[in-house]
Amino acid sequence: MNFPFSNNFNFKAWSEARLAQVEQVLKQGIDAHAPAGLGEAMRYAALDGGKRLRPLLVLAAAEAVGVDLEAATVSDQPSALAALRAACAVELIHAYSLVHDDMPCMDNDVLRRGKPTVHVKYGEAQALLAGDALQALAFEFLTPQDGSTDVNVQAAQVALLARASGYQGMAGGQAIDLASVGVPLNEAQLRQMHRLKTGALLLCSVQLGAVSAGKPSTLIFDAFTQYAQALGLAFQVVDDILDVTSDSATLGKTAGKDAAADKPTYVSLMGLEQAQQLAAKLYAESLAALDASGLNTTATAALRALATQVVQRKN
Numbered sequence: 065m066n067f068p069f070s071n072n073f074n075f076k077a078w079s080e081a082r083l084a085q086v087e088q089v090l091k092q093g094i095d096a097h098a099p100a101g102l103g104e105a106m107r108y109a110a111l112d113g114g115k116r117l118r119p120l121l122v123l124a125a126a127e128a129v130g131v132d133l134e135a136a137t138v139s140d141q142p143s144a145l146a147a148l149r150a151a152c153a154v155e156l157i158h159a160y161s162l163v164h165d166d167m168p169c170m171d172n173d174v175l176r177r178g179k180p181t182v183h184v185k186y187g188e189a190q191a192l193l194a195g196d197a198l199q200a201l202a203f204e205f206l207t208p209q210d211g212s213t214d215v216n217v218q219a220a221q222v223a224l225l226a227r228a229s230g231y232q233g234m235a236g237g238q239a240i241d242l243a244s245v246g247v248p249l250n251e252a253q254l255r256q257m258h259r260l261k262t263g264a265l266l267l268c269s270v271q272l273g274a275v276s277a278g279k280p281s282t283l284i285f286d287a288f289t290q291y292a293q294a295l296g297l298a299f300q301v302v303d304d305i306l307d308v309t310s311d312s313a314t315l316g317k318t319a320g321k322d323a324a325a326d327k328p329t330y331v332s333l334m335g336l337e338q339a340q341q342l343a344a345k346l347y348a349e350s351l352a353a354l355d356a357s358g359l360n361t362t363a364t365a366a367l368r369a370l371a372t373q374v375v376q377r378k379n
Contacts, residue, residue, distance in 0.1 A: 073365035075373070079120060082151075085135065086119045087111070089152045093205060098197065105186045105194040106201075110159040113177035115377070117299075117370070118158050118269040119151035124366035125273025125288060128359055129280050143277035146213045150221050150272040153205040157229050158265060160198035163191050165238065199229070220275045228268035237261025241327070249328040255297065257328075262303075263296025270295075270367075287357035291350045291367065298346035299374050304329035305339050310378065347375045 094110060096103045126147035127133055138144040166173040166181040167188060174184050183191035206221045207213075227233055237260030244257065270292040274280045280288075308331050330339040350371045354364045361368070 073362075073369055075366070075369040078366055078369075081135070082120060082123045082133065083116055085133070085138070085148060086116060086123075086151050086155065089148055090155065093152060094198075094201065101186070101190065102193055102197060105182055105190050106197055108185065109163050109182050109194055110156060110198060113179070114155075114159075115379075116155060117374070118154045118265060120370055121266065121269035121292070121295075121367070122151040122154060122273040122276075123147055124370055125270045126276045127273075128288075128357075128363045128367055129274055129277055129284065130363075131273075131277050142212055142214060143217075145208075146217050146221070147273055147276035149205045149208065149213070150225075150276060151269075153202040153221075153225060154265065154269050154272060156198045156202035156205065157225065157234075160195040160202070161229075161234055161238075161265075163195035163198070167191060170238070170242065214278070217275060217278065220279070221272050224268050224271050224275070228264040233260055233264030233268070234262075237264065244328055246326045247328070249333070251333060254328055254330065254333060258297060258300040259293070262300045263293060266296040266299060267292040281358075284357050284359065287353050290353035290356070291371075294346045294349040294353060295371055295374055298343050298350065298371075301330045301339055301343045301346065302375055302377065304331045305336065305343065306377075306379065307331070308336065343375050347371055 090111060091107075094103065094107050096107060098106060123133055126143070131143045131147050132138075132141060133144050133147065138148060162176055163182045165171050166176055167183050174181055176182075179185075181191075182194055186194070202225065203222060206225065207218050229235065231239075237257055240257040241261055244253075249257070267289065270288050271285070274285055274288050279285075307329065330342065334342070351368060354367055357364065
């Protein structure tokens with residue numbers, strides 16, 4: 065698939081700067097000295113790996129509504145601090161979910177982000193605890209005790225992340241996924257599963273950024289929601305495509321595992337070519353939603369570039 069994206073926005077420079085900010089806060093916030101080696105397992109799960117798509121979506125949405133994330137000004141801006149903490153919080157939730165999903169009782173995978181999964185390296189019990197601790201730490205990030213984030217922003221962000229992580233979101237989607245092995249699903253059922261399992265946290269990421277400076281207009285919030293819903297589904301469709309077209313070394317995780325486990329995917333349901341067409345359609349829908357936000361293309365440049373990255377990615 066080829067989706068040309070052309071404007072003057074330097075996505076590489078932008079993403080490198082934002083990722084450096086996220087990595088610094090995560091490294092400072094995940095205590096290496098947590099009891100009995102737990103901190104080491106937590107840091108192994110969450111640091112120095114992954115695409116960091118979710119935190120980038122948080123920060124791109126925050127900047128689109130006017131939050132200044134330049135490094136020199138972050139510490140002086142409550143909205144910038146709220147956005148950066150939210151970016152780290154959603155990545156911690158994502159990391160915890162991967163730790164648990166990879167365990168033998170779930171997907172039983174041995175490779176993640178190009179290295180052994182947490183339970184392979186540290187054992188199942190330590191992996192379970194590391195995931196639990198990362199999940200709890202995410203909400204600590206959203207609720208600083210120093211008064212630097214307005215309590216209304218804290219409450220909004222906590223509510224968004226809790227719903228996206230629980231039975232109404234990621235956990236519910238995983239439950240459907242586990243129950244669907246070997247079960248034929250139609251497109252609507254498959255879409256609903258992925259709307260919860262993958263899409264909910266991507267949607268939450270955009271919404272977390274949007275509320276980091278306070279409540280945005282209904283027009284912007286609704287447009288961002290539509291953008292993220294299309295992007296979330298596109299992400300999963302591309303994931304299904306890559307599972308059959310790429311290799312484990314490129315993916316950084318086990319290729320072909322969905323087919324081997326007899327899991328329903330967009331490729332198994334509609335074929336490779338139609339799945340690729342669906343990804344292109346969803347990409348166009350995500351950009352159309354940004355057009356409807358009333359924000360100019362400069363404000364939404366990072367969100368547009370991230371949509372392009374999702375459909376063009378190789379892993």
